[in-house]
Amino acid sequence: MRFTIAIDGPAAAGKGTISKGVAAHFGFAHLDTGLLYRAVGRRTLLGEQPKTAALALLPEDLNRDDLRTAEVAQAASRVAVVPEVRAALLDFQRAFARRAGGAVLDGRDIGTVICPNAEAKLFVTASAEVRAQRRYLELTGNGSQVTRDQVLADVKERDARDMERSEAPLKPALDAVTIDTSSLSIPDALRLAIEQIQLKISVAG
Numbered sequence: 001m002r003f004t005i006a007i008d009g010p011a012a013a014g015k016g017t018i019s020k021g022v023a024a025h026f027g028f029a030h031l032d033t034g035l036l037y038r039a040v041g042r043r044t045l046l047g048e049q050p051k052t053a054a055l056a057l058l059p060e061d062l063n064r065d066d067l068r069t070a071e072v073a074q075a076a077s078r079v080a081v082v083p084e085v086r087a088a089l090l091d092f093q094r095a096f097a098r099r100a101g102g103a104v105l106d107g108r109d110i111g112t113v114i115c116p117n118a119e120a121k122l123f124v125t126a127s128a129e130v131r132a133q134r135r136y137l138e139l140t141g142n143g144s145q146v147t148r149d150q151v152l153a154d155v156k157e158r159d160a161r162d163m164e165r166s167e168a169p170l171k172p173a174l175d176a177v178t179i180d181t182s183s184l185s186i187p188d189a190l191r192l193a194i195e196q197i198q199l200k201i202s203v204a205g
Contacts, residue, residue: 003028003102003204004117005197006110009124010159010170011073012131012138014181014189018124019106021190022197026104031096033107033114034076036089038067041075050079054088070139070146070154077158080108081165090114108162111173120200122193123172126182128155 005022009015016032023030039061043053066072079085097103097115105114111121126134132152139146162170172178177196181189 001102002098002100003119003201004097004115005102005104006097006115006118006121006173006176007104007106007124007193008108008110008112008122008170008172008176009106010108010126010131010162011155012135013124013126014134014184014186015106015122015124017186018122018179018181018190018193019104021186022193023104025190025194026102026197026201028102028104029096029099030104031093031106033089033093033105033110035062035067036092037076037080037085038072039064040079040085040089041077042067042072044079045071045075050082051084051088053079054085057089068138068142070144070151074154074158077161081161081167083167086167108170109168111176112171113168116173119204120197121173121176122196123176123178124189124193125178125180128152128159130182131155 005028007015007019019030039057040050040053044050093105093114097105111118129152132148132155135155136146136148136151139151179189179192
């Protein structure tokens with residue numbers, strides 16, 4: 001079975017959690033495409049040029065503990081606007097999407113650019129304030145010294161960069177189902193996602 005689920009949305013909206021839950025529910029493989037850009041961003045912080053970093057990316061680069069820092073997140077957003085970086089990572093993502101057994105990919109442009117023909121598309125979002133609070137709790141829980149105001153500013157800055165970039169801007173695909181998680185629990189958001197995807201699977205036969 002080849003069935004692709006594209007899940008997009010801004011930072012800290014819950015798309016990663018939903019994607020993992022959806023993949024587990026349906027027994028599909030999962031790819032957090034944001035990790036690709038975080039890994040490239042991390043390498044640029046060490047002095048590499050973005051294109052060079054993308055072409056030299058190794059599997060072990062995706063398993064590092066320091067990919068979730070605020071600094072790496074900002075670096076990921078910066079390299080994501082570089083066309084050469086996006087091109088270098090495109091084939092890998094598309095090949096993963098069409099693997100046998102089904103695939104779930106989450107990111108910023110999966111339904112619009114990477115997999116425009118995906119059988120199911122979701123756009124997971126939440127208010128900037130809610131997403132900033134989630135990210136603040138995550139960062140401080142990992143020992144980062146940040147304030148809520150700093151995190152909110154970072155979230156808004158990243159949103160602007162992601163939505164206003166000329167190359168693959170963050171936006172819902174025209175045929176994506178939007179799920180706003182601002183006031184939803186994780187189980188409720190996951191249930192809605194699974195219901196929507198099950199409808200698509202039923203239609204696909």
